[in-house]
């Protein structure tokens with residue numbers, strides 16, 4: 001592989017399978033399944049096929065918040081999709097999400113099972129289904145959707161742009177890191193200014209916009225993402241930190257962050273969730289680890 005300054009694009013791009021990037025083994029320029037594999041189905045109305053990345057955590061945080069509010073219809077089975085091993089290209093998964101990315105949801109409580117993909121669509125679907133965490137007043141709802149869509153449009157510059165070139169690319173390209181560090185800091189400042197004037201992102205109430213934004217931008221401010229806290233001087237974003245701490249103190253957020261996680265301390269990882277009691281074993285693991 002040559003450095004970016006020496007690269008002259010050919011007339012027609014061709015797929016270089018071994019480009020050396022961290023995700024080279026799963027990235028492909030074509031869609032569709034690579035193999036036949038049915039998805040497992042559990043006993044609950046909602047079947048979630050996911051992984052505990054920021055995009056996956058948004059949905060498990062909402063599900064845990066709905067259950068905490070007493071919505072028993074939000075009971076769910078959370079199945080692990082190992083994207084590093086290509087599970088997202090199995091025929092069953094592609095049937096639920098033709099875009100082959102986690103998270104994907106199947107609601108089996110409707111007369112005909114409903115599939116939902118794209119985390120923003122899943123959050124909206126569940127908030128509407130249970131009438132929670134989404135304002136009904138038109139102006140407040142518009143503000144909530146504005147921030148929700150802001151997250152959906154902005155985070156790829158942080159993750160696919162900054163995170164990729166700072167942490168995962170096989171070569172450090174100053175131009176790319178510079179461009180995306182600047183954009184990531186600009187986005188953190190957008191959020192910081194908003195949270196200086198408002199307790200939650202969309203206003204005085206906690207909504208799905210907070211749940212979507214927290215795993216990405218709260219995670220960046222708390223130093224969980226890409227080991228880049230010092231590089232991006234995240235201590236500057238005091239309002240983002242205040243809000244992130246406020247969300248982290250919520251038991252449902254703590255639980256939601258554990259589901260389908262494959263990284264972090266063992267007691268923070270609940271690989272699959274099929275029952276509310278599954279979290280208790282993790283609490284026990286933590287106590288055992290402390291001795």
Ligand SMILES: N[C@@H](CCC(=O)N[C@@H](CS)C(=O)NCC(=O)O)C(=O)O
Pocket residue numbers: 026027053054055056083088100101102103117118119120
């Ligand atoms: N816009 C999508 C993004 C989902 C996404 O990028 N998921 C990643 C993990 S965080 C994934 O499944 N990657 C697997 C792949 O690209 O093959 C959403 O918000 O649901």
